[in-house]
């Protein structure tokens with residue numbers, strides 16, 4: 001029972017960590033053009049609104065079970081219809097102590113109000129009466145997980161390819177071009193919503209971290225995230241940086257290619273299953289049997305090559321997201337080693353390369369089991 005929950009839900013215990021001593025507030029934002037003369041947020045105009053409880057109750061027919069469209073590890077998500085007719089998704093935080101819920105809510109809202117990209121979920125507003133609620137644009141199809149893994153309809157290749165590209169664009173935005181450097185930390189099929197045109201939108205910023213530019217990485221001391229998507233350096237050392245998201249994105253690519261889940265019911269890890277086939281370039285054996293021959297061979301090869309690079313054990317061998325997009329399109333990027341001209345090496349690249357290289361399959365599984373045990377004890 002517990003393991004089936006783990007398959008799809010993230011483990012979230014620490015919403016945020018205090019900044020380490022000696023780290024001053026960010027004074028420079030040289031990667032982005034967002035800063036105004038009077039501070040980084042001077043040009044920011046809030047577009048969200050605050051909802052009364054009665055508005056949310058009316059919209060969801062008093063949070064009727066008929067309106068429940070999703071359930072994560074921390075929240076129930078209801079479909080709602082606002083008085084002006086707009087359809088919305090209302091995420092009601094349900095798990096944890098009041099303090100944990102408040103911390104999760106502030107953490108998620110603090111990120112989502114500042115992201116603005118076609119491939120990130122849109123916040124309409126929030127409500128804090130009678131519980132903590134986020135009001136988001138409704139995705140008519142729900143999550144990628146529901147379309148890929150829970151639907152009777154086979155998700156056609158064109159959509160899978162579009163989702164791969166759009167999600168990569170969304171991650172480039174979070175990592176490199178949005179006002180702050182954001183690490184999502186829980187990229188998985190459940191956290192990719194689809195618009196009516198099947199454009200993907202990254203959602204669930206409950207675990208996300210703002211990393212000041214001068215921080216090489218963030219280290220967590222408690223285990224958070226979703227099994228099956230976790231990068232080795234995170235499992236080993238708790239290191240969080242852009243490359244941990246790249247690893248998770250690689251797993252998501254594998255799910256699009258194979259139609260399999262990141263962690264199957266028998267706990268078979270998709271990465272472990274796919275790696276030998278990728279290494280031997282046996283792409284055909286990877287492809288979702290339900291696709292038959294209905295896919296573009298070249299696009300498939302591009303996705304498989306990108307996936308192979310993204311799931312490398314050594315984070316330095318993984319590309320950055322800005323290098324992944326050309327790979328997905330089949331364009332040469334020069335080096336696959338992830339050394340972008342404007343971005344420095346990440347912490348995990350600098351210090352943990354050798355150790356991570358030596359991180360064997362057996363050790364990975366052992367650590368995974370250890371963390372499951374820890375999660376059970378929490």
Ligand SMILES: Nc1ncnc2c1ncn2[C@@H]1O[C@H](COP(=O)(O)OP(=O)(O)OP(=O)(O)O)[C@@H](O)[C@H]1O
Nearest residue numbers: 009010070072073074075077089138139143190204
């Ligand atoms: N805007 C939306 N439109 C439609 N469905 C949504 C929307 N937001 C969330 N959902 C559905 O609700 C599910 C749970 O949402 P979400 O991942 O935000 O909750 P959570 O409790 O934070 O999850 P997790 O356990 O991953 O932390 C999603 O996987 C999706 O199926």
